[in-house]
Amino acid sequence: MGESVSEGLIQPDKDKVKERILNAAMLIFAKNGYHRATTIKIAKKAGVNEVTIFRKFKTKENLLNAVIRKNLNETLNTLDLILCKEKNADIEICIKTLGINLKQFFDDRMEFILFMITEGRKTPETRILFTQFQFKMLEHLKDYFQEQINLGKIRRINPDLLAFTLFSFIFNKSISEEVFEHKFLPDDLNSFEEYTNIFMNGILP
Amino acid sequence: MGESVSEGLIQPDKDKVKERILNAAMLIFAKNGYHRATTIKIAKKAGVNEVTIFRKFKTKENLLNAVIRKNLNETLNTLDLILCKEKNADIEICIKTLGINLKQFFDDRMEFILFMITEGRKTPETRILFTQFQFKMLEHLKDYFQEQINLGKIRRINPDLLAFTLFSFIFNKSISEEVFEHKFLPDDLNSFEEYTNIFMNGILP
Amino acid sequence: MGESVSEGLIQPDKDKVKERILNAAMLIFAKNGYHRATTIKIAKKAGVNEVTIFRKFKTKENLLNAVIRKNLNETLNTLDLILCKEKNADIEICIKTLGINLKQFFDDRMEFILFMITEGRKTPETRILFTQFQFKMLEHLKDYFQEQINLGKIRRINPDLLAFTLFSFIFNKSISEEVFEHKFLPDDLNSFEEYTNIFMNGILP
Amino acid sequence: MGESVSEGLIQPDKDKVKERILNAAMLIFAKNGYHRATTIKIAKKAGVNEVTIFRKFKTKENLLNAVIRKNLNETLNTLDLILCKEKNADIEICIKTLGINLKQFFDDRMEFILFMITEGRKTPETRILFTQFQFKMLEHLKDYFQEQINLGKIRRINPDLLAFTLFSFIFNKSISEEVFEHKFLPDDLNSFEEYTNIFMNGILP
DNA sequence: TATGAATGAGAATTCATTCAT
DNA sequence: AATGAATGAATTCTCATTCAT
Numbered sequence: 001m002g003e004s005v006s007e008g009l010i011q012p013d014k015d016k017v018k019e020r021i022l023n024a025a026m027l028i029f030a031k032n033g034y035h036r037a038t039t040i041k042i043a044k045k046a047g048v049n050e051v052t053i054f055r056k057f058k059t060k061e062n063l064l065n066a067v068i069r070k071n072l073n074e075t076l077n078t079l080d081l082i083l084c085k086e087k088n089a090d091i092e093i094c095i096k097t098l099g100i101n102l103k104q105f106f107d108d109r110m111e112f113i114l115f116m117i118t119e120g121r122k123t124p125e126t127r128i129l130f131t132q133f134q135f136k137m138l139e140h141l142k143d144y145f146q147e148q149i150n151l152g153k154i155r156r157i158n159p160d161l162l163a164f165t166l167f168s169f170i171f172n173k174s175i176s177e178e179v180f181e182h183k184f185l186p187d188d189l190n191s192f193e194e195y196t197n198i199f200m201n202g203i204l205p
Numbered sequence: 206m207g208e209s210v211s212e213g214l215i216q217p218d219k220d221k222v223k224e225r226i227l228n229a230a231m232l233i234f235a236k237n238g239y240h241r242a243t244t245i246k247i248a249k250k251a252g253v254n255e256v257t258i259f260r261k262f263k264t265k266e267n268l269l270n271a272v273i274r275k276n277l278n279e280t281l282n283t284l285d286l287i288l289c290k291e292k293n294a295d296i297e298i299c300i301k302t303l304g305i306n307l308k309q310f311f312d313d314r315m316e317f318i319l320f321m322i323t324e325g326r327k328t329p330e331t332r333i334l335f336t337q338f339q340f341k342m343l344e345h346l347k348d349y350f351q352e353q354i355n356l357g358k359i360r361r362i363n364p365d366l367l368a369f370t371l372f373s374f375i376f377n378k379s380i381s382e383e384v385f386e387h388k389f390l391p392d393d394l395n396s397f398e399e400y401t402n403i404f405m406n407g408i409l410p
Numbered sequence: 411m412g413e414s415v416s417e418g419l420i421q422p423d424k425d426k427v428k429e430r431i432l433n434a435a436m437l438i439f440a441k442n443g444y445h446r447a448t449t450i451k452i453a454k455k456a457g458v459n460e461v462t463i464f465r466k467f468k469t470k471e472n473l474l475n476a477v478i479r480k481n482l483n484e485t486l487n488t489l490d491l492i493l494c495k496e497k498n499a500d501i502e503i504c505i506k507t508l509g510i511n512l513k514q515f516f517d518d519r520m521e522f523i524l525f526m527i528t529e530g531r532k533t534p535e536t537r538i539l540f541t542q543f544q545f546k547m548l549e550h551l552k553d554y555f556q557e558q559i560n561l562g563k564i565r566r567i568n569p570d571l572l573a574f575t576l577f578s579f580i581f582n583k584s585i586s587e588e589v590f591e592h593k594f595l596p597d598d599l600n601s602f603e604e605y606t607n608i609f610m611n612g613i614l615p
Numbered sequence: 616m617g618e619s620v621s622e623g624l625i626q627p628d629k630d631k632v633k634e635r636i637l638n639a640a641m642l643i644f645a646k647n648g649y650h651r652a653t654t655i656k657i658a659k660k661a662g663v664n665e666v667t668i669f670r671k672f673k674t675k676e677n678l679l680n681a682v683i684r685k686n687l688n689e690t691l692n693t694l695d696l697i698l699c700k701e702k703n704a705d706i707e708i709c710i711k712t713l714g715i716n717l718k719q720f721f722d723d724r725m726e727f728i729l730f731m732i733t734e735g736r737k738t739p740e741t742r743i744l745f746t747q748f749q750f751k752m753l754e755h756l757k758d759y760f761q762e763q764i765n766l767g768k769i770r771r772i773n774p775d776l777l778a779f780t781l782f783s784f785i786f787n788k789s790i791s792e793e794v795f796e797h798k799f800l801p802d803d804l805n806s807f808e809e810y811t812n813i814f815m816n817g818i819l820p
Numbered sequence: 821t822a823t824g825a826a827t828g829a830g831a832a833t834t835c836a837t838t839c840a841t
Numbered sequence: 842a843a844t845g846a847a848t849g850a851a852t853t854c855t856c857a858t859t860c861a862t
Contacts, residue, residue: 035240118323131385155410172373180336202407205360445650459823528733541795565820578787591746612817613769
């Protein structure tokens with residue numbers, strides 16, 4: 001129905017097609033990996049003719065890059081939202097909330113992230129792009145910790161290391177749950193509670 | 206016929222061939238991913254005829270499973286060595302040494318681990334196998350921490366969580382360095398020193 | 411709607427479009443051969459939309475024929491000019507000048523002529539067309555020689571043969587220079603001078 | 616030895632396959648041109664599976680080059696035979712015989728030569744190869760004329776030019792008959808007779 | 821009339837796998 | 842037991858051509 005004949009609606013079909021292909025490709029790529037993701041599967045999923053893909057993206061490799069770029073950008077934007085929100089709350093609460101949100105964020109995208117880790121590594125262009133993704137995330141966290149150090153709320157520790165430590169725990173929890181059959185730490189909420197405790201107080205008695 | 210100098214001898218080369226194929230396959234798989242790793246490339250690397258692979262392993266999928274099983278076993282054995290060594294030392298020293306060793310261990314195998322993460326996930330059999338890998342590692346660490354808790358050397362915290370926290374940091378450092386262009390934390394030794402400090406004392410002033 | 415400033419005007423551009431397509435097609439065909447010459451390349455060169463080609467010419471094969479017909483006609487007209495000019499001059503001068511002009515004429519069109527030789531041969535219609543091209547040229551030359559024979563300026567020799575002999579030399583010089591890396595006879599002017607000498611006096615001492 | 620059961624026949628099938636493919640390719644290429652000559656057509660003609668072509672020659676382009684190289688070599692060898700034969704006979708007879716032989720030689724290969732002219736021109740390697748072909752032929756002729764000049768049997772004229780002139784007539788006759796519908800000079804024997812007359816005595820009365 | 825979007829029919833090429841020796 | 846030769850099934854990609862506006 002929607003957008004047609006006249007109706008006067010705003011959004012024309014214009015690049016809906018390109019968009020549809022990108023979305024389909026993203027799903028198929030993430031689920032199957034680059035090679036098992038055939039252009040015909042993608043075309044079917046997108047509801048277009050296979051050739052249309054080549055008209056729009058020239059080569060499969062190109063399509064891959066377009067998919068990565070698009071999703072990375074969207075992902076970075078979402079990330080900004082998450083990271084900016086909690087800055088002024090109490091530090092313990094902040095870390096917990098941020099953890100929960102970030103975990104959800106990774107969980108939602110883990111298939112794509114794993115895809116990036118393996119396929120993205122091969123072309124230098126996407127490798128750089130993907131590096132930015134991690135870098136940006138870590139920089140955000142680092143800034144937050146730096147600020148807290150300046151405010152005297154935490155000890156003077158290398159804020160890069162703090163950022164990396166926190167990131168590792170959350171990212172790894174997400175990746176483990178996606179990759180392995182077995183959940184070593186079953187419950188997110190409790191885990192974060194406990195983790196924050198360790199992170200803040202250390203393990204010594 | 207050809208190469209059999211004399212018929213009746215013990216033929217120690219017997220399954221050197223199978224071994225050679227498995228080693229070659231492991232390298233080619235890890236470097237290229239399952240699909241880019243063609244049987245002909247593997248055959249060339251192994252110095253055997255392509256068909257020999259099919260004689261020995263029937264299908265490429267089979268070869269993949271054999272490779273994974275073999276490498277996972279070897280890997281688990283190596284892991285045992287690392288994890289058992291340091292148990293009785295001072296806790297801080299122990300964690301640091303273990304970190305260094307584990308990091309080296311991951312670095313050496315990261316290509317294969319990444320390969321497992323992506324390709325292993327697809328066949329249930331290897332997925333289970335791979336799960337054991339993580340499980341075993343975490344169990345070892347957990348046991349260590351449980352012991353330390355019992356000895357009163359660290360507070361009563363969920364030892365699973367402790368294991369997972371430590372593992373995350375090390376594993377993530379290794380994976381980051383393999384996947385991303387940019388090293389966020391440049392130096393292993395210093396990083397571990399600092400990390401151990403946080404891990405043990407927390408971040409609060 | 412777009413570009414039609416006002417509806418009712420005479421549109422002199424009318425079949426400028428067809429013309430533009432034909433010119434573009436001629437260049438692309440000659441440079442690439444029929445198959446490498448894609449309709450999209452032609453469209454781009456002509457500055458029109460690909461579909462316009464099909465509006466105007468129905469099929470690519472049709473376009474080919476139109477191109478050939480057009481260029482052959484233009485070519486034949488140009489040829490007429492060259493061949494008619496020199497008829498009354500001294501015979502040696504005439505042959506030399508004609509040689510130079512004809513050579514230039516071939517050089518300018520050799521890509522197209524080579525294209526005709528290979529692609530034109532395949533469709534009977536264009537084959538006939540192209541045959542006329544050679545025929546007309548040879549007839550012109552023949553008439554000239556017949557006339558000279560009648561005037562007693564040259565011996566009674568088969569004028570067809572004379573025409574063909576002269577034509578061969580010039581045509582072959584042009585084709586050789588286009589096709590081969592190496593110029594066997596470097597300089598046109600000298601070569602024609604010498605050639606005319608042989609042609610007129612033979613090789614015997 | 617070797618290959619087989621019994622039969623004891625000399626010629627093993629060894630590279631008959633490669634040979635068969637080359638021969639089939641040569642025919643299909645010459646008849647259809649590079650693009651119309653599909654690998655499947657070639658495979659069918661050669662009586663092998665399409666893939667075998669790629670096993671043996673990697674790419675279609677490669678096959679093209681192999682075909683050209685092979686045929687050019689065979690052609691150059693045949694040429695040697697023709698050009699060497701008649702050196703000591705009477706000059707007029709020699710030229711006539713050589714003409715007849717050369718004409719036959721071209722007629723037999725004209726499809727391939729035309730194919731070379733158009734497709735060979737595109738890749739530099741084959742272009743050079745093909746240049747040699749013409750060069751060799753002209754050098755042979757030139758040497759012959761030089762000798763005759765030294766013996767005082769013909770006037771002191773640029774022997775390169777003599778070679779080129781003779782070659783042009785013969786080559787052009789062959790090419791014309793292949794390309795055009797219409798034979799301008801119908802009969803080879805008579806034509807050569809007459810041509811030799813002109814070539815030796817010139818056209819003046 | 822002109823065109824942006826879409827497509828069906830092949831094309832080359834790759835690859836795991838089987839056959840015959 | 843091992844291998845060189847051969848192949849069927851897929852896959853990416855190209856191209857002329859049609860559709861809908």
